[in-house]
Amino acid sequence: MRYFVARVIQALIVVWAVGTLVFFMLRAVPGDPIQALLADVDPSAADAIRAKLGLDQPVFVQYLFWMRNTLAGDLGQSLYGSHQAVSQQIAEAIPRTVSLALVAFLFSFTLGLTAGIVSAVKRDSILDYGLNLAAFLGISMPSFWIGIVLIIVFAVNLRMFPAIGYKPISAGLDQWLRYLILPGLAVGLPFSASIARLTRSAMLEVLGQDYITLARSKGLNERRVIFRHALRNALIPVVTVMGISLALLFSGSVVVENVFAIKGLGRVLIQSILNRDYPVVQGSILLVAVLLVFMNLAVDMLYRLIDPRISYD
Amino acid sequence: MNRHLRRIIASLSPQQKAQIEEERRRAYDFDPRDPLFGLSTDELSGPQLSRRSFLRLVAASGGTLSMSHLLGAAGIVLPQAARAAAQSGGHLICGWAGTAEITTLDPAVINAVLQFQVASNVLSGLTHINADLVAEGDLATDWSVSEDGLVWTFNLRQGVTWHNGDAFSAADVVYTYNRSKNPENSIHYGNLINVLDVVALDDLTVQLTLARPQASLLVKTLERSSGRAMTIVNGNAIESLGLQEYGLKPIGTGPFRVTEHQLGQGVVLERFDDYYDPARPVLDKVTIIPIPEIEPLAAAIETGDIHLIGGNAVAAELIDRFLGNPDLVVDEIAGNGFQSVFVNPWREPMQVDDFNPSVDELKQQNGFKVRLALAKAFDRERFIQRALFGRGVPGFGTINPAMGFYFDTAINETSEQRFDVEAAQALLADAGFPNGEGFPTLKLLTTPAGRRAAEVMVDIYRNNLNINLELDVKDFTVLIEDAFRMEYDLMALGSGGDFDPDDGLVDWMQTSSRFNGPNRNDDDLVEKFGERPFGSFSDAYVDELIDQQAVTADPEARKVLVQEANQITSDKVASIFTHHLTEILVHRAEVTYPAESRIVGLRDLDRASIG
Numbered sequence: 049m050r051y052f053v054a055r056v057i058q059a060l061i062v063v064w065a066v067g068t069l070v071f072f073m074l075r076a077v078p079g080d081p082i083q084a085l086l087a088d089v090d091p092s093a094a095d096a097i098r099a100k101l102g103l104d105q106p107v108f109v110q111y112l113f114w115m116r117n118t119l120a121g122d123l124g125q126s127l128y129g130s131h132q133a134v135s136q137q138i139a140e141a142i143p144r145t146v147s148l149a150l151v152a153f154l155f156s157f158t159l160g161l162t163a164g165i166v167s168a169v170k171r172d173s174i175l176d177y178g179l180n181l182a183a184f185l186g187i188s189m190p191s192f193w194i195g196i197v198l199i200i201v202f203a204v205n206l207r208m209f210p211a212i213g214y215k216p217i218s219a220g221l222d223q224w225l226r227y228l229i230l231p232g233l234a235v236g237l238p239f240s241a242s243i244a245r246l247t248r249s250a251m252l253e254v255l256g257q258d259y260i261t262l263a264r265s266k267g268l269n270e271r272r273v274i275f276r277h278a279l280r281n282a283l284i285p286v287v288t289v290m291g292i293s294l295a296l297l298f299s300g301s302v303v304v305e306n307v308f309a310i311k312g313l314g315r316v317l318i319q320s321i322l323n324r325d326y327p328v329v330q331g332s333i334l335l336v337a338v339l340l341v342f343m344n345l346a347v348d349m350l351y352r353l354i355d356p357r358i359s360y361d
Numbered sequence: 362m363n364r365h366l367r368r369i370i371a372s373l374s375p376q377q378k379a380q381i382e383e384e385r386r387r388a389y390d391f392d393p394r395d396p397l398f399g400l401s402t403d404e405l406s407g408p409q410l411s412r413r414s415f416l417r418l419v420a421a422s423g424g425t426l427s428m429s430h431l432l433g434a435a436g437i438v439l440p441q442a443a444r445a446a447a448q449s450g451g452h453l454i455c456g457w458a459g460t461a462e463i464t465t466l467d468p469a470v471i472n473a474v475l476q477f478q479v480a481s482n483v484l485s486g487l488t489h490i491n492a493d494l495v496a497e498g499d500l501a502t503d504w505s506v507s508e509d510g511l512v513w514t515f516n517l518r519q520g521v522t523w524h525n526g527d528a529f530s531a532a533d534v535v536y537t538y539n540r541s542k543n544p545e546n547s548i549h550y551g552n553l554i555n556v557l558d559v560v561a562l563d564d565l566t567v568q569l570t571l572a573r574p575q576a577s578l579l580v581k582t583l584e585r586s587s588g589r590a591m592t593i594v595n596g597n598a599i600e601s602l603g604l605q606e607y608g609l610k611p612i613g614t615g616p617f618r619v620t621e622h623q624l625g626q627g628v629v630l631e632r633f634d635d636y637y638d639p640a641r642p643v644l645d646k647v648t649i650i651p652i653p654e655i656e657p658l659a660a661a662i663e664t665g666d667i668h669l670i671g672g673n674a675v676a677a678e679l680i681d682r683f684l685g686n687p688d689l690v691v692d693e694i695a696g697n698g699f700q701s702v703f704v705n706p707w708r709e710p711m712q713v714d715d716f717n718p719s720v721d722e723l724k725q726q727n728g729f730k731v732r733l734a735l736a737k738a739f740d741r742e743r744f745i746q747r748a749l750f751g752r753g754v755p756g757f758g759t760i761n762p763a764m765g766f767y768f769d770t771a772i773n774e775t776s777e778q779r780f781d782v783e784a785a786q787a788l789l790a791d792a793g794f795p796n797g798e799g800f801p802t803l804k805l806l807t808t809p810a811g812r813r814a815a816e817v818m819v820d821i822y823r824n825n826l827n828i829n830l831e832l833d834v835k836d837f838t839v840l841i842e843d844a845f846r847m848e849y850d851l852m853a854l855g856s857g858g859d860f861d862p863d864d865g866l867v868d869w870m871q872t873s874s875r876f877n878g879p880n881r882n883d884d885d886l887v888e889k890f891g892e893r894p895f896g897s898f899s900d901a902y903v904d905e906l907i908d909q910q911a912v913t914a915d916p917e918a919r920k921v922l923v924q925e926a927n928q929i930t931s932d933k934v935a936s937i938f939t940h941h942l943t944e945i946l947v948h949r950a951e952v953t954y955p956a957e958s959r960i961v962g963l964r965d966l967d968r969a970s971i972g
Contacts, residue, residue, distance in 0.1 A: 204663050210661075
């Protein structure tokens with residue numbers, strides 16, 4: 049329990065440090081959001097707007113206000129346009145990013161694992177070389193480029209899927225999936241390539257172990273040997289990497305969201321950085337930091353449940 | 362001429378074609394020595410020119426009359442088939458190019474053309490410009506002006522209803538004025554500085570009192586899309602919904618009402634059944650999706666996922682591809698803005714700290730010689746071909762071709778900036794840099810979106826003057842800060858959405874213009890450079906001309922002042938004016954977009970139909 053409390057305190061300190069760093073770094077980078085806001089209008093209105101948004105205060109005072117509001121659960125409002133609440137922007141964006149990451153995860157898991165197993169079992173065959181080449185290409189190609197190729201092939205030429213957009217799951221599972229297949233593939237393919245390579249090497253290592261030879265010598269069916277004895281052991285490093293990959297899938301979707309015109313968390317973040325929309329950048333990064341730090345903490349805590357030999361006392 | 366217009370003309374009877382020919386003949390049939398071009402003073406004065414007067418002035422100014430001008434003047438309405446098609450209703454899906462979201466629809470904080478392209482379908486103003494950039498009544502039916510040009514009385518349309526069911530009245534106009542004149546509420550309060558007061562004389566009459574006469578009042582200040590300060594808003598709705606919600610789903614009196622708006626995912630507009638014109642809108646529903654990337658936008662219109670493109674300018678490299686697609690209609694007209702390269706007059710070797718001397722006197726100074734050499738060496742035709750795939754016209758001033766009547770078609774022949782590479786080389790040599798030798802490497806400030814065009818500029822200068830420019834690419838938020846503080850050597854910057862000469866001259870070319878380095882005297886800069894009396898340009902005579910044109914109501918007299926100011930700013934290289942963009946509307950062939958809705962810069966969808 050004491051360990052758990054200590055870890056929670058550590059996590060909170062990390063989140064505070066990230067938030068503080070982002071707050072001061074944002075103000076150090078060049079670019080004045082108010083001048084950009086007023087570019088097409090009257091720069092002399094800048095002072096009135098700065099005062100209204102509290103940006104005329106010294107940076108440290110702004111920081112104290114921000115801390116106070118954040119602790120009270122208020123992430124502030126966008127400096128632009130309709131001044132939408134940051135929490136609302138994030139709340140609207142998260143389901144889209146999670147949907148995209150989920151579909152991408154399913155693609156990367158299914159394709160990567162299948163290709164890795166086939167490649168290992170058919171080692172040094174033409175199929176193995178072909179899959180290796182495909183995996184190499186998959187790792188080398190940036191996801192936004194894959195996205196554009198997928199649009200040209202499957203949307204423009206074959207007319208199988210829409211080129212852009214997103215439908216929420218409330219519009220129907222089929223519609224939700226129809227709009228997510230191409231962006232999901234664009235994000236998932238590079239990850240499936242990594243998983244395929246990792247699975248292949250893990251499988252090859254396990255397939256060379258004595259206990260596999262023993263299983264085969266006992267006359268076990270090859271499918272049973274591969275799936276029951278080899279794959280289960282080979283999966284341990286793969287699953288570990290896939291856990292990390294899930295977080296990377298979120299960042300991978302940042303660029304792809306732009307290509308497919310999906311307003312997810314990545315697009316919120318990019319747009320707000322370009323606009324120097326301080327509250328939105330701070331809120332989004334803080335949320336990402338909280339998610340990552342506490343997911344890490346949860347995983348650490350879960351080790352105890354998974355493996356009772358681990359003790360934190 | 363677009364395909365739609367060609368279809369209409371083909372379907373006209375011989376009698377109607379003869380009528381059009383007669384309109385064209387009468388428009389050009391004037392004695393050039395007659396200062397009024399055959400028009401009476403009554404026809405020239407008043408708050409709005411008649412269409413016939415306008416045609417004659419366009420012809421007199423050397424402009425070319427388009428078929429859409431002539432159709433209307435001949436009193437010819439769309440043939441039956443086209444009208445029937447225009448009644449089909451339907452759901453139009455639009456892609457808004459080059460943007461990740463339509464941040465707001467509240468006119469008080471709208472700061473981009475792509476936002477008021479949407480808002481113009483939802484909200485109304487007292488006036489709205491037509492395709493000739495002439496103001497017509499929107500919520501005002503007619504108006505009169507006092508002899509001194511200071512008091513304007515507007516009669517408002519009866520029976521207008523807001524989208525929430527409220528009745529529209531003069532009180533809404535007064536509310537909008539009071540809201541917009543406060544800089545804490547509206548970033549456009551500056552547009553109302555000349556308006557001293559707005560009062561409701563009764564429920565359907567409002568009176569505006571001006572500090573001084575203003576020629577651009579109807580087109581710039583009161584216009585529903587470009588004005589924004591006086592785009593009429595509903596006070597009750599702002600109170601009840603709050604600013605945030607009103608910014609997303611404003612309550613207006615326009616042809617469409619906003620039913621959904623999720624930032625970044627798009628806006629859904631539905632037909633407003635109680636719109637004051639029962640014939641409009643034709644469409645039942647419009648969905649607008651922001652699409653930031655070029656290729657997905659192209660794919661979306663090619664596949665039919667979207668039917669029409671709005672928002673930022675369509676990337677020039679896509680246009681030939683669209684033209685080759687029989688499913689798409691591409692309509693090109695003169696754009697309403699200017700593009701230029703600002704040359705910092707406070708930096709060597711192009712320093713000029715006083716632009717008041719005559720051009721001949723300025724030509725004796727080395728700093729001016731360098732500026733002029735840079736302007737004259739800029740091969741605009743080559744630049745337009747290489748950087749814009751031919752989609753643009755050479756520019757020599759802030760007054761753009763879309764302004765038609767005010768645009769000087771001869772300026773490409775008369776401007777000191779006209780292309781002459783040998784003269785440019787001679788000027789540079791005279792300034793102490795023969796064949797570019799010893800010329801410092803200047804930085805050309807641009808945005809990531811402008812990088813491609815800037816690279817072509819660098820190449821042109823290397824070839825024509827043997828000088829090197831270095832690109833300095835910064836996000837717009839940083840560039841605009843540098844622009845206002847005059848912290849650049851050369852800077853590619855321009856303007857869009859300019860409907861009135863004031864948009865070019867008042868906003869950019871006066872000593873007090875808002876884009877003339879307003880932050881050049883920030884404390885740290887004064888310590889470094891001392892007080893600088895202006896940013897990029899200042900000429901007392903030009904200031905006077907611009908002031909004068911702004912209060913001149915007679916169009917012909919105003920045109921003379923506008924063109925003189927434009928000529929001087931061009932000759933004195935206030936900036937290197939490079940080009941005016943072509944405005945391109947792309948839609949699928951099944952969309953009918955009538956010529957009368959083809960207002961430069963806007964996407965008015967109330968007359969559009971699909972199917």
